[in-house]
Amino acid sequence: MSTQYDAVIVGAGFGGMGAAIQLKRLGYQNLLILEREPELGGTWQVNRYPGLAVDIPSSTYSYSFEPNPHWSRLFAPGEELKRYAEHVAGKYGLRELMRFGAVVTGAAWDEHDRHWRVSVEGGEVVTAKYLVTATGFLSQPKVPDIEGIDEFAGKVIHTTAWDDSYDLRGKRVAIIGTGATAVQLIPELTELAAELTVYQRTPIWVSPKPDYRIPRPLRAVFAALPPAQRAVRFAGSAVLELMMISGVVRYKQFRATNWVAEQFCRAHLHRQVRDPELRRKLTPDYSFGCKRPTFSNTYFPAFTRPHVRLETSSIERVDRTGVATAAGRTDIDVLVLATGFNLWDVNFPAFEVLGREGRDLGKWWRENRFQAYEGMTVPGFPNLLSLNSPYAYSGLSYFTTIECQMKHMRRLFTALADRRADVFEVTREANDAFLERMRTKVTDNSVFSLGQCATARSYYFNQHGEATLLRPTSTLSAHRDAARFPLSHYSYTSAA
């Protein structure tokens, strides 16, 4: 059977678009991008809740080769990210490759025809030489398993499915969760709701947000003089790199930095909240860095408003009209779930991926440790680039990960072309050595094993208690490995 596409990319977010741009540059023009949502943008298409903004300085949260001089703030609001995604798709000719509302249900490597067979909801099967999964780490919304939640008769809104048509004004609102999403949303809800109850299980470290407007004249300078914006990007990246190395990767050597960061966040809380009991409830008991910290100037003050209540007793059940905890029951009209995402369960990867001899990637990961060479490729899965793999996430801005992966693709596909081959597969030895290196780094140096993370309930950790999301190296090392990994780490064969 002939193969329809050079590559099928699943996901039209920034990761999938970066992969498509790179494949086009490498000469692969016959691409199909399948996206389950009705539009492109990934996270920035799905998340539309009030207060949505990027929590990494915008100058670093973009492709380095496509700077955006138009960001209105240091931390741009969500709709600007969405507009930027649309701009990139238009400029790089990606939109015409995309098919929306296309839910991939499975993919299997066809050993006979040496291509991937990708099944789409509705029964269609498309074939491609290469499969790129770019479905995001934070893309499977988590609905908490709380007794009675299905019986609630009022409105339930998950933050990934915001209902713009629903008017929250004057309503009694409850929100479950105090992660980065809730930190952005809660101050907005306080403006709308008549009563707001926040159900917190684990507090979050929050530091002040240097959220400045970027004046128009400065934006004009960025547009006219790209090196000026590159310099700002470089400075921002350097700060993020420093935070990542000292706070997470090299905690052993720099643990004083985490202590300083904690004191900084405590002082922020102290300045904004006078009530010592409320402060105590809002103060985490785990080390800074175990869980993604966040920035906000408006989160803590929200709890000091008379119609806002912080509830820290655990939720016992939800009934038709309210939420019950050991401390009492609260009647509500609306239940907002800011409960985050499932990362490591049966929905990872986002659909069934079957490699050689029917090996199921998700099952194999769960039974044999989460692992992927350079966070991208897996032995037994030829011609698969799994962009949201264990140890893939490098640095604090997602764009670092994306650009390292683009570099890796360039080296890999160039090696394939040089050998007139078209099937690659990472060797078991290279994968094993990479896994061992990552595990040793996590164990010997990182905050995840040396800090106090037991009570953090962080999605950085998988169900076995291993921190398998972040790559525990500097981003410089990640870039270097992407550009120079030994070519012998892959086998290269030709379908012919």
Ligand code: NAP
């Ligand atoms: P999250 O960090 O996983 O937070 C989920 C929250 O829901 C936590 O407070 C969690 O409590 C709580 N929760 C979950 N299940 C619960 C249950 N059964 N009972 C009670 N509480 C429960 O998710 P998120 O806030 O959506 O943020 C995810 C990530 O998205 C962030 O870390 C960040 O990387 C990214 N993000 C980025 C932006 C941005 O850049 N604009 C904005 C928002 C989010 P526990 O901690 O106790 O589990």
